[in-house]
Every structure is written in structure tokens, then in C-alpha cells.
Amino acid sequence: MxxxxxxxxxxxxxxxxxxxxxxxxxxxxxxxxxxxxxxxxxxxxxxxxxxxPVAVLTYAGDLTLRSVGSVVTNLAEPPESWVRVESSVVFKAGTVQNPDATLAEIRADLLAYLRTLSMAQIEGASGLQHLREDLNERVALRTKGSVRELIVESLVVQ
Known part of the structure; x- marks a missing residue:
């Protein structure tokens, strides 16, 4: 067993x-x-x-990106609305003699320009595009062409 x-x-x-x-x-x-x-x-x-395909870079070489900072102001129309823009500028290194002073001038110029806008002018995609073009034109005039572009990082309207 x-x-x-x-x-x-x-x-x-x-x-x-x-x-x-x-x-x-x-x-x-x-x-x-x-x-x-x-x-x-x-x-x-x-x-x-x-x-x-190899991507073509828009910015290459000795370019510098500097933050302009926040600009907060009220709009012209309606008066109780506010706008806040954070932006940066792109310029070739060495072309701007005093970058901090230039950034302060750009910030003041942005503030003055934004106070003249109404809500309808910056409404929609075309309004944002027009705002970018206008701001780039003003920055180019202010810096005599030494700044290549103003980049709008954020735009808040309330």
C-alpha cells in the first residue's frame, strides 16, 4: 500500500x-x-x-530676452474694466546701452497706450493681433529699432 x-x-x-x-x-x-x-x-x-525636416529657429545667435514685467491699468471704455499685460522684449545683445532704463521706458509707454484702448478694440483674435502689432510698432519707435520684438506673454482683461 x-x-x-x-x-x-x-x-x-x-x-x-x-x-x-x-x-x-x-x-x-x-x-x-x-x-x-x-x-x-x-x-x-x-x-x-x-x-x-530641420526646424528653422526664429531667434538664433546672440539675442537676449528680457522681461518687461506686468503692466496693470484700467481701459478707456468701460472705465471699470482693467487690463494686465505681461510681456518680454527680444533684442540683440549689446544694442541697447542701458537695458533697465529702456525696459522702464517701454513699460511706461505700454501703460500710456493701454489706457487709450477700449474693450472692443482688444476683443477676439483679430483684436489681439492688432494689439501685438501696435505694441511692437511702439516699442520699435521707442528704441529706434534696437528691439526686435515685444512678446505678449499674458493678457488678462476683467
């Missing part, structure tokens, strides 16, 4: 060993498959990166 129990236990060990071998084989095959698919995806991404 003891031999019968021994033989019965040996079969379960064999089944367990077989299940282990199947699991190891399946795991190994899945690992090889996933590895090859990841390599293919990486190769495809590298090929796509190389095929992309």
Missing part, C-alpha cells in the same frame, strides 16, 4: 514539473516577442526622427 501512495505522489510532481516547463517556455517566448517588437518600435521612431 505504501508503494501505491508513493506512485500517486510521483505523478503530481511530474505534472508540476511539466507545468513549470510550459510556463518557463511560454514566458521566454513572450519575452523574445516583446523584445523584438520594442526594438522595431524604437527603430521606427529613430527613422521618423531622422526624416523630420
Amino acid at each position: 505504501a508503494d501505491a501512495q508513493k506512485k500517486k505522489g510521483g505523478g503530481s510532481i511530474g505534472a508540476l514539473a511539466l507545468a513549470t516547463l510550459v510556463a518557463v517556455g511560454t514566458g521566454g517566448a513572450l519575452g523574445v516577442y516583446l523584445l523584438s517588437s520594442v526594438e522595431k518600435a524604437v527603430d521606427q521612431k529613430v527613422r521618423d526622427e531622422q526624416a523630420k
